[in-house]
Amino acid sequence: xxxxxxxxxxxxxxxxxxxxxxxxxxxxxxxxxxxxxxxxxxxxxxxxxxxxxxxxxxxxxxxxxxxxxxxxxxxxxxxxxxxxxxxxxxxxxxxxxxxxxxxxxxxxxxxxxxxxxxxxxxxxxxxxxxxxxxxxxxxxxxxxxxxxxxxxxxxxxxxxxxxxxxxxxxxxxxxxxxxxxxxxxxxxxxxxxxxxxxxxxxxxxxxxxxxxxxxxxxxxxxxxxxxxxxxxxxxxxxxxxxxxxxxxxxxxxxxxxxxxxxxxxxxxxxxxxxxxxxxxxxxxxxxxxxxxxxxxxxxxxxxxxxxxxxxxxxxxxxxxxxxxxxxxxxxxxxxxxxxxxxxxxxxxxxxxxxxxxxxxxxxxxxxxxxxxxxxxxxxxxxxxxxxxxxxxxxxxxxxxxxxxxxxxxxxxxxxxxxxxxxxxxxxxxxxxxxxxxxxx
Numbered sequence: 342x343x344x345x346x347x348x349x350x351x352x353x354x355x356x357x358x359x360x361x362x363x364x365x366x367x368x369x370x371x372x373x374x375x376x377x378x379x380x381x382x383x384x385x386x387x388x389x390x391x392x393x394x395x396x397x398x399x400x401x402x403x404x405x406x407x408x409x410x411x412x413x414x415x416x417x418x419x420x421x422x423x424x425x426x427x428x429x430x431x432x433x434x435x436x437x438x439x440x441x442x443x444x445x446x447x448x449x450x451x452x453x454x455x456x457x458x459x460x461x462x463x464x465x466x467x468x469x470x471x472x473x474x475x476x477x478x479x480x481x482x483x484x485x486x487x488x489x490x491x492x493x494x495x496x497x498x499x500x501x502x503x504x505x506x507x508x509x510x511x512x513x514x515x516x517x518x519x520x521x522x523x524x525x526x527x528x529x530x531x532x533x534x535x536x537x538x539x540x541x542x543x544x545x546x547x548x549x550x551x552x553x554x555x556x557x558x559x560x561x562x563x564x565x566x567x568x569x570x571x572x573x574x575x576x577x578x579x580x581x582x583x584x585x586x587x588x589x590x591x592x593x594x595x596x597x598x599x600x601x602x603x604x605x606x607x608x609x610x611x612x613x614x615x616x617x618x619x620x621x622x623x624x625x626x627x628x629x630x631x632x633x634x635x636x637x638x639x640x641x642x643x644x645x646x647x648x649x650x651x652x653x654x655x656x657x658x659x660x661x662x663x664x665x666x667x668x669x670x671x672x673x674x675x676x677x678x679x680x681x682x683x684x685x686x687x688x689x690x691x692x693x694x695x696x697x698x699x700x701x702x703x704x705x706x707x708x709x710x711x712x713x714x715x716x717x718x719x720x721x722x723x724x725x726x727x728x729x730x731x732x733x734x735x736x737x738x739x740x741x742x743x744x745x746x747x748x749x750x751x752x753x754x755x756x757x758x759x760x761x762x763x764x765x766x767x768x769x770x771x772x773x774x775x776x777x778x779x780x781x
Contacts, residue, residue: 489519606636643667
């Protein structure tokens with residue numbers, strides 16, 4: 342029991358009390374002790390987590406995961422030396438458990454013990470050849486030795502196994518820089534932007550998200566569900582959070598966004614009206630209200646709320662984007678484009694805004710040249726944005742410009758060789774080149 346239980350987040354406190362009572366019913370149940378450990382760990386209570394994992398280890402001494410998480414908790418509590426010792430001991434006790442080698446390799450790299458890390462990652466590759474972290478770890482080791490060609494070889498294997506893992510792309514970009522392959526390095530470093538390392542998954546780690554009860558974690562989970570096309574799950578998470586945090590404007594704003602994305606804009610609008618009733622300078626609420634009103638067909642209200650957001654935060658792109666969204670719905674395309682131009686001045690690094698401007702020029706205003714310029718700007722801002730190159734290639738083919746389309750297709754081939762658009766574009770380019778050759 343945390344000493345400061347009453348000071349914890351109310352939702353977390355209620356969940357902890359529930360799980361503590363559950364464990365007290367059968368205190369010698371290793372599964373219940375380990376679950377309690379994951380509840381603590383998932384919410385940053387590492388002292389209590391370590392004790393629960395130690396209890397689980399006493400009750401299930403032949404299982405590796407309790408020992409893994411005692412070491413993890415020790416690491417999180419800042420005792421890196423002891424954690425490294427525990428990870429080494431773990432690989433001796435459980436030599437056929439790949440996550441132990443992954444943890445040991447990572448901890449060794451953090452401690453600057455590169456030779457130890459190399460041995461751990463070699464064992465990981467041997468015991469789990471389909472696990473990308475072994476090759477990524479070996480690539481990191483080779484980078485530290487300055488062996489860039491060997492590093493690239495290992496990291497290329499890692500990215501083949503896990504194309505979406507940013508850390509592997511980031512390290513591959515560094516290897517390409519070391520080899521003087523500047524263009525390839527730029528692509529990989531961009532793919533690896535904002536890379537974070539996540540440990541090798543295991544049966545306990547897979548349960549962590551269901552135990553998270555702190556608001557920042559819940560907001561992030563809701564965002565991920567919405568991005569994955571499951572906004573209803575985001576709604577469920579945030580509705581539960583609101584029960585424990587009634588009147589919390591952050592929760593209300595996030596829930597309103599989830600309502601909008603779930604096709605419930607009326608609920609979103611009702612909630613956001615409560616927000617601005619409490620704080621009439623809440624920019625996020627006005628932006629959300631604009632989207633709610635647009636979805637409800639109240640375009641005047643949508644524009645009005647977006648303008649209020651702009652008035653409160655003239656340098657925030659979101660108000661202008663919301664205004665453009667409403668103007669497009671009302672078929673005021675030129676005004677929408679002007680609003681997007683203002684948004685881009687606020688956020689000159691946004692490839693997404695440039696893509697939207699290109700789409701408005703192409704689909705709404707029939708301005709092909711201007712559309713290409715926006716797509717090309719988007720590609721410069723985000724060199725791995727495949728959709729930009731697809732549009733560029735399409736438009737140049739339609740304009741009978743095989744040279745420019747060939748260059749864009751070459752970029753797509755390098756970035757996304759399995760893209761469904763690639764074969765179609767290649768075939769269209771082949772036909773165009775035959776036609777031009779026949780005319781010549």
